[in-house]
Amino acid sequence: MRDVAIIGVGMIPFGRRDEDTLMDMLAYASLKALDDARLGEKSVDAVYVANMGGGILQRQTAIASSLVDRLSLLPAAAETIENGPASGASAIKNGMLGIAAGFYETVLVVGGEKMREVTGWRATDFVASMTHPQAEYPYGITLPGMAGMFTRLGMEKHGVTREHLLAVSLKNQEMGTLNPYAHVEMALDRDGIFDSPHAVVNNPTSADPLHLYDLCPVSDGAAAIVLSSVDFAKKLGKPYAVIAGFGQATDTHTLAEREDPTDLKAVTLAAQQAFAMAKIKPADIDVGMWPNYTMPLPSSKSPRVNMSVFSRRGRAAKPPQPVRLVSVVRSRSTSPAA
Amino acid sequence: MPVDLELEAVLRPIQYPMVPYPPKVITLANGKKMVVRQAVREDVPEILKSVHPCLFIERDYYDIVSARLYGELLAWYRYRVKSEYCLMGQVDGFLVGVVNGRMENEKVGMSYHTLAIDRGLRIGSHLFAAKMEYHMEYLNQEEVLIVAESPIGFRRWMIEYPLEKTTIPHELGGGDSYRLTREIYFNAKPRLVVGDRPVPQELMDEATTAIKFADDDTIRERIAGLKGR
Incomplete structure (x- = not known):
């Protein structure tokens, strides 16, 4: 198996993009990544599109094939990857495997969702379609509702408090002000969302004990990367990153079947695989991020440990030396880490 | 324009006495203080300057709401509407939202429109709540x-809230109206109606010295969220 490099990245600002279709957004992000990769007139061998909602919200299927034609990348192979909120990481994994196995030399991976096309409750219902169709969904469970119950368990078992959740909210919103691609670029104030009696309106309970600002906004957006073999990347003569490792594991579909719902076994196993493949330890990691739709749910005793994407300080500053990245993406039942 | 006072007396609708709405201050999610206070008729020309750029924003029906609000405020300014009032929200003196309504009769109020000029801070929710507060607690309507x-x-x-559906048609020909009763209002009040009184003097001075307005492009960006594009 050969090493795989990231040679181009592209992203569009997230938010409410009424003026763009899902295909528009996927195309914009892809073109940015292809430009960044500096492939010139050369096409890619394959395109993987990560998307969960197109079939339900836009009533569009075969999205990857459509995108290949839209971008004039014919006759590149095209596949759409749907794996819930882990679709993006799954698509990267599949693109990586295609190159690592020697079948492809260059792959475009793009993920996007257009969720603001429908009302909030329809978007919530769409996301709830990943729950068990007999054991969970008919009883009205939603993902925010499930996250609320998870958080309650975390509070009881691990001592998570509203103060912890508040600290994460304030930190996340502050980071948004530094990110030109963020949907919400507004710093919050502790008084305004917590201490003041007026916070009951500013930051209402959404799924007890979670409040409005404990949950992510529902956004339209897309992001893309271009992968290649390391040999190909070296010939480009530009900085690139090497995917050092990935892991993936699956847990039971229904939460009720799990021995301990707060112990996210799939995440632990996926992370262990990724660390083993990358030949590094958690102690080697400086900064972490855990992308999720709501508060990170504790699988360790510290609520801070779970917000994690990691980058090795110093390495990134010396391109074209390989950069090691480890990220953890969690869906309900399957957890790729790449 | 010459005014025939005899005819004017016919054209002007009856005015019910409008009690004052005591100003209040609300802490927003970003920590800023929003002063909510009642506009006087002489404020209308200035308020319309902020409503005008919203006339051309299709998103979320801002164009329709703004056009109707513009007409209602103008009608109030020129004595062509019955018993209208207007409340406004100001942050650092800047106008960030406007709500208006009127008395249909002494027992029934008519909510007109809610225009949030700055978005993402629940300004519309706060101002709508202030409007309901005015109807229920100061005009003492049913x-x-x-x-x-x-x-x-x-x-x-x-x-x-939730409001109660009626079959009473919309005043301007839209869908049927919904009704806020006193029971619904006081049930909703603990989670939707906030604000401190009295407003500290320095905040009140800042709000009343002059109504400040963002420029048209800023207003458009705040409403339509066109950042970065």
């Missing part, structure tokens, strides 16, 4: 009739 032009308005008013 019910308020409400319609929504936008899905956001429907979610904020009809669902969050």
